[in-house]
Amino acid sequence: MTWANLLSRKRLGVSQPEQTEIGRSHFQKDIDRIIFSSAFRRLDRKTQVHPLPENDNIHTRLPHSLEVSSVGRSLGTKVGQRLDDELREIGIDSSNIGDIVQAACLAHDIGNPPFGHSGEEAIRSWFRATANQEFVKDLTSAELNDFQNFEGNAQGLRIITKLEYYLFEGGMRLTYATLGTFLKYPWASDFIPTAGKNKYGCNQTEREILQEIATELGLIARSTTAWYRHPLSYLMEAADDICYALIDLEDGIEMGFITYREAIDILGIIVDFDKIPPLHSSCQGNELLNRQIAIARGRAMNTAIEAVVDTFMQHKDDLLHGNFSYEDPIAACGGRVKQCIELAKYTAQEKIFNNPRKIQIEVGSHATIEVLLDAFIQAAYLLKNNDSPGERAFRQRDRVFDSQQQTIFNLMGTHQPKSEWSLHHSYMHILDFISGMTDDRAVSIAKQVISAIEYN
Template sequence: MNWEELLSLKRFGDTNKRLRKEQNETRLGFEVDYDRIIFSSAFRSLQDKTQVIPLSKTDFVHTRLTHSLEVSVVGRSLGRLTGQKLLEKHPHLRDTFGYQMNDFGAIVAAAALAHDIGNPPFGHSGEKAIGEYFSHGNGKRFKEQLSEKEFQDLIKFEGNANGFKILTENRPGIEGGLRLSYATLGAFTKYPKESLPHKPSKKIGDKKFGFFQSERETFEDVAEELGLTKTREGKDIGYSRHPLAFLVEAADDICYTIIDFEDGINLGLIDEEYALEYLIKLVKDNINTSKYHELKNTADRLAYLRALAINTLITEAAEIFLKNEDAILKGEFHESLFDKSSYEAQIKDIIKISVERIYQSEEVIGKEIAGYRMLSYLLDIYTKALIPEGSEEDSNFTKLVLKSVPQLKPLQESSSVYEKLIGICSYTASLTDGMTVASFEKYTGIKL
């Protein structure tokens, strides 16, 4: 892979090549990507989607929206820092093609801003609820009508693949979705493979999948334009990661490690002094002890340690990336950047506490169970309305459902059962936590 192709400004439907040196410096193409994402309805819906605590009523706990904004800020710094060094190493990118340090920051920032845009309500339990509706629930009835890969898309429903769908899906009058640059789409795709084969290796890019069968051709077009290295031949599609996807992943890792931990402290799920001790271990080589001891308020100490920890990890992630750049460009680097971190032990300790005290807390588990049931119920309602069986075809209830959800009506025209089902799943995933509750209450008549 080479940077000239990887930094492609091409957008869906372009007939002429976009050159970096011809870009308007007041509104660069990669910055346009950021603007299009932040003004999209899919991004706005993240304000009412779970990051740590489902349906949290406290104003200091992160939602998917605030988390995504913070990951984007971290990603921008990480991209700029890395871009500065890459341009020193590859000056022709600047001198011949016109790329600047901020281009790398803008690509990573935009991709990071969108990294959770396809996630269902109620966090990762929402993904599992959708998948298990088809693997263990009433959705099993569609298996014989689908190809193996189509069914795999459903039973292993993946927020990353749904995000790629949202960003690129053709809709009437809106060809190519948000029409982002291919560089940003490449950096967004952490898992550049289809749903099968499932986890064919221990390589980081094979851990999950990044596009549904409905967007297979679109992703192939993006991958070919960017010059991503093929990892599979024949009927199975897979590519090496876009190098900047490692930076997007690192920005996400930094934020959920440090900031979810902070949320746990603010919620009283993690003892303050105990937590501060773990953060100090992470930044002990960079802490200004005299400044730290001047801070008398726990919140101020926490904020200082959080900022220091994020800066420490940004600096190290950039160093690891640059050290391994050649292997990354060859498609031979198969770990996350923080698998190579000198702070790996401290990061694992913090994540372990977060899992035990936050993600597995009684409040989180209870709300995830409720969300699980609600999503399964809604999927049953929507599939019966769009793909009725027997007497269901004449059911007034299913007709009323379709009237109440106009977003599903275009799917009636789809001839393919798969297109209808993946469309239903994508719509259900677009619901916020609150909208899921409201829809469930509307159809059941039960007030939660």
């Protein structure tokens, strides 16, 4: 792969070259388009780790995405400075690398459904359930995989290339460089490169777009539906890993899941707490510890950033040839940085993700998603398989109701399925609607659905 192709300024959905603006690069426009989109705005009320937190200090997807973009900008800018000679030869400003990575980082979670990873799993579980196989029996195996292994990453690609701004005409119309960097998994849902991992970045409905991105950027093919990653996507991944691993520690303390001592031991792997300057005398007790940990976390992030930049440059040629053999950029760093990040992730997995209070809330989120899918998928199925457009009968938790189907569809606005659509197409629109909801909105719509069913 070559930087001349990988840093393409061309935009998806735009046939004519875009005019350059003084003081605002093409890639800075990408940043602005993402930030001002409704999909990005809704991240403010979507779960990061802790569903529906009552504590205002706890991260939702929006501050997480902003923090990842800040780290990503630093990573990209520093790599750009190290690549300055190569970039100058092809007319690329080194600062553009920071802009590209920042834009991709801003969008990296834009496809996540309500309730975060719990919401993803709830969608997968519904489509895998034996009781719901009637509604998916006519789908191809590749189409079924879009639902049974529902991926926020693939939904994110659909949002930024189809659903926001220019509907089905390029979406946000981002540059190919940003789209390539965004693609953490540049393959369709029917390609699984690693046994046991069903991660993918493209639904069947966006295969042609993925092909177009790969062709424009000159990505190296792995199969007819899969390519090796854009090198800058590893910087996006590293930014995400650094943020959620280290910042989750502060959320864990805030929620009472981990102790100050545990956080200090983790950060202390790469930060000398003795070198943190004395704080104002009014800081005592837990407030003092909170501030010291925040300062240490900032220093740990800076150390990790420098390590990732060094590692990227060491493996630059491998990345360009699709030969990067490490599981992720942090693993390639090795040493204390790898030890610190991995211990932080392990602690989060053991103490935060498996906490009984968190699991109890997630059970409720599964029930919410189940109510929504029961209503909308079944209504879409009957629309396709019934001749009469009037009253419909559909199953809801093993009971049969006579319901006006339009009552359900009216909640969907422009996402309403049409009888001439394929089931796969209809179901994708339903997931556009459901996955686009905030946590609060999902609960509210589920209540409306239940009320509508009980009324009818």
